[in-house]
Amino acid sequence: MSVHSDAAQARVEEIRAMRQQIPNFVIPSDKSERRKLSRAASVPSAFVERTAVAVKNSPSLVRGGATDPALARDLMSYAEAYEPVADELEALAAFIRHSVTTAKNRAGSDALTTFALARRLARRPENAELLPHVEDMRRTLGAKGRKVKAPAPPQVPSPPPQPIV
Numbered sequence: 001m002s003v004h005s006d007a008a009q010a011r012v013e014e015i016r017a018m019r020q021q022i023p024n025f026v027i028p029s030d031k032s033e034r035r036k037l038s039r040a041a042s043v044p045s046a047f048v049e050r051t052a053v054a055v056k057n058s059p060s061l062v063r064g065g066a067t068d069p070a071l072a073r074d075l076m077s078y079a080e081a082y083e084p085v086a087d088e089l090e091a092l093a094a095f096i097r098h099s100v101t102t103a104k105n106r107a108g109s110d111a112l113t114t115f116a117l118a119r120r121l122a123r124r125p126e127n128a129e130l131l132p133h134v135e136d137m138r139r140t141l142g143a144k145g146r147k148v149k150a151p152a153p154p155q156v157p158s159p160p161p162q163p164i165v
Helices: 003-019 033-041 045-057 069-122 125-141
Strands: none
Touching (some): 045 069, 069 125
């Protein structure tokens, strides 16, 4: 393992430890769960507040198993407080992905420049030792060279229609 692997693994462990510190943390049970929750989750907080007031002031709206108005308010407060945390983590993930792409670009660009130089130098007899390296690089890259279009098959004219007798 490289020094980067060890450091990255330590960051993963730190991020996973954060799960224990976030109240109401829930891991979705399937990929579509968020979509299933989104309709009711998108109601305005003012709507939740109005229903909490109505339940508190109208005994006929109190039902077994329903969320207590104080808990509903607390859940909305939680959601409003932790949404910026999610935004920040998503931004961090995007920045890390960009950093990964930048690192790959830098290494890949240098490798492509070296490959181009090696191909050019290998054409000279005094650099013939580069030929196996160039072939290995080409094979690894998957470069097949320029694809030549196959000529179109000749078109056979269809026979003229026969007159109806």
